[in-house]
Amino acid sequence: MRLLAVLLPLLLLLRSAEPRRGPRSKVGERGGGRVRGRGRVGVVRRQTQECKEYMEAGEKYLDCQDRQLTTVMQEWPTDIQHLLLARNKIQVLRDNMFSQFTQLKSLDLQQNDISRVEDGAFAGLSKLTTLLLQHNSLRTASEEVLLPLPRLTYLRIYDNPWSCLCPLDSLVRTLQVPSHRNLGNYAKCAEPPSLSGTKLKAVNVDSLCAPDARPEVGGGRPPIKKPIKKKPEALSMCHTYMFPKLLLDCSSKDLNSIPADLPSDIVKMDLSHNGIKHLRPKQFLLSKDLKMLNLSGNNLHDIDTAAFAGLLYLRELDLSNNSLHHFQYGVLEDLYFLRKLSLDDNPWVCDYNIHYLIYWLKHHPGVYYTGLTCAEPREFRGWRVEDYVKTYNGECPKERQTEGTDAGQGPQGGSENEAQEVVGETGEAHGDRLPQHLRKKPKKFEVIRLS
Numbered sequence: 001m002r003l004l005a006v007l008l009p010l011l012l013l014l015r016s017a018e019p020r021r022g023p024r025s026k027v028g029e030r031g032g033g034r035v036r037g038r039g040r041v042g043v044v045r046r047q048t049q050e051c052k053e054y055m056e057a058g059e060k061y062l063d064c065q066d067r068q069l070t071t072v073m074q075e076w077p078t079d080i081q082h083l084l085l086a087r088n089k090i091q092v093l094r095d096n097m098f099s100q101f102t103q104l105k106s107l108d109l110q111q112n113d114i115s116r117v118e119d120g121a122f123a124g125l126s127k128l129t130t131l132l133l134q135h136n137s138l139r140t141a142s143e144e145v146l147l148p149l150p151r152l153t154y155l156r157i158y159d160n161p162w163s164c165l166c167p168l169d170s171l172v173r174t175l176q177v178p179s180h181r182n183l184g185n186y187a188k189c190a191e192p193p194s195l196s197g198t199k200l201k202a203v204n205v206d207s208l209c210a211p212d213a214r215p216e217v218g219g220g221r222p223p224i225k226k227p228i229k230k231k232p233e234a235l236s237m238c239h240t241y242m243f244p245k246l247l248l249d250c251s252s253k254d255l256n257s258i259p260a261d262l263p264s265d266i267v268k269m270d271l272s273h274n275g276i277k278h279l280r281p282k283q284f285l286l287s288k289d290l291k292m293l294n295l296s297g298n299n300l301h302d303i304d305t306a307a308f309a310g311l312l313y314l315r316e317l318d319l320s321n322n323s324l325h326h327f328q329y330g331v332l333e334d335l336y337f338l339r340k341l342s343l344d345d346n347p348w349v350c351d352y353n354i355h356y357l358i359y360w361l362k363h364h365p366g367v368y369y370t371g372l373t374c375a376e377p378r379e380f381r382g383w384r385v386e387d388y389v390k391t392y393n394g395e396c397p398k399e400r401q402t403e404g405t406d407a408g409q410g411p412q413g414g415s416e417n418e419a420q421e422v423v424g425e426t427g428e429a430h431g432d433r434l435p436q437h438l439r440k441k442p443k444k445f446e447v448i449r450l451s
């Protein structure tokens with residue numbers, strides 16, 4: 001009878017012992033657990049470094065959860081079977097960290113901040129059957145850490161950012177041994193991207209340490225991706241978009257110069273809204289596929305003669321909202337296929353230096369351009385640059401008086417009649433791509449010229 005009186009409460013306690021390992025049961029447990037436990041037969045509790053030590057079902061528990069601990073304490077009893085350390089601040093599991101707890105059957109380390117497990121961390125735990133490491137920061141570990149644990153049957157390591165690269169190979173192989181059914185279930189790779197989300201149990205182990213074990217994400221990607229990868233500087237600062245066109249978006253990145261190592265296969269490049277002051281020679285030399293270059297909203301003062309060298313296929317160049325006064329002679333010579341040139345909102349200076357630009361435009365009638373208005377000197381402010389140039393050339397002495405009030409801007413300003421007059425005159429069919437200065441020809445000009 002006496003024996004029964006002792007055994008019966010113990011058996012009843014068996015049922016309540018199990019949930020103590022689950023994280024959610026702890027909150028309710030902590031409040032009244034100690035007091036309640038005292039009233040029960042066969043349960044001994046005492047404080048150990050603020051941890052709760054108690055016995056249930058004949059096994060000793062040490063509950064040190066939620067205590068801001070970064071490691072285990074020397075003072076803790078060594079004869080415990082279950083050590084609960086969930087929700088502390090442990091970061092590293094050092095060699096022999098638990099080796100004094102030789103009787104340990106379960107070790108709960110979940111919800112710490114563990115990022116490293118040294119190979120000998122679990123040395124001496126030959127009786128351990130349950131190891132809980134979920135919700136930590138582990139990226140890698142080797143099978144060595146499991147070698148001291150011959151009895152291990154439950155291992156929880158999910159919700160860790162596992163890096164499925166070569167160093168993880170031996171651990172993954174161990175987890176995939178068929179008899180290890182409850183080791184490492186649910187754990188997934190966080191990287192590399194090609195394996196992200198793949199279960200450790202399902203990773204193709206032979207690929208982890210293969211020489212080319214870092215394949216490009218999704219092998220079927222177009223080869224166009226590779227040159228982008230090699231150019232770190234521009235790529236680390238700017239976004240690249242693959243679709244619809246290969247676009248390098250460096251807009252509003254506080255750039256003071258053109259980024260080095262521009263990818264060679266970019267089709268559109270947006271460098272707008274930066275602080276670039278100067279375009280140096282050959283900075284776009286390798287961007288042979290570039291069709292659109294946006295330099296709007298910078299602080300461009302100077303464009304060196306060979307700045308656009310190599311941009312053979314550039315069709316659209318946006319230089320609006322800069323600080324340009326004129327173009328140096330020869331700057332535009334590389335732009336064979338340019339179709340659209342935005343020059344608005346620059347302080348164009350109408351003196352002899354501006355003539356090259358007009359000359360070039362005249363010889364490239366296919367270029368649709370906007371924004372060529374004199375800002376300086378004062379007497380020509382607001383004039384269309386083309387009109388200024390005509391005046392300078394002395395073709396039209398009276399033009400200055402009549403053209404000062406001309407509000408027309410851009411190629412669309414001219415009427416069809418005027419355009420046709422010029423076509424007839426030059427013998428070239430320009431269509432609506434006709435440069436502004438050729439289309440918008442004042443009647444008065446014709447009269448004077450004919451006389």
Ligand SMILES: *[C@@H]1O[C@H](CO)[C@@H](O)[C@H](O)[C@H]1NC(C)=O
Pocket residue numbers: 251272273294295296297316318
């Ligand atoms: C260039 O960038 C500016 C500012 O982001 C934008 O307003 C403009 O439309 C762009 N130009 C072209 C040709 O896309």
Ligand SMILES: *[C@@H]1O[C@H](CO)[C@@H](O)[C@H](O)[C@H]1NC(C)=O
Pocket residue numbers: 273274296297298321345
């Ligand atoms: C011109 O560029 C400046 C500086 O990037 C920007 O703040 C401003 O909004 C731009 N103006 C226009 C009309 O785009």
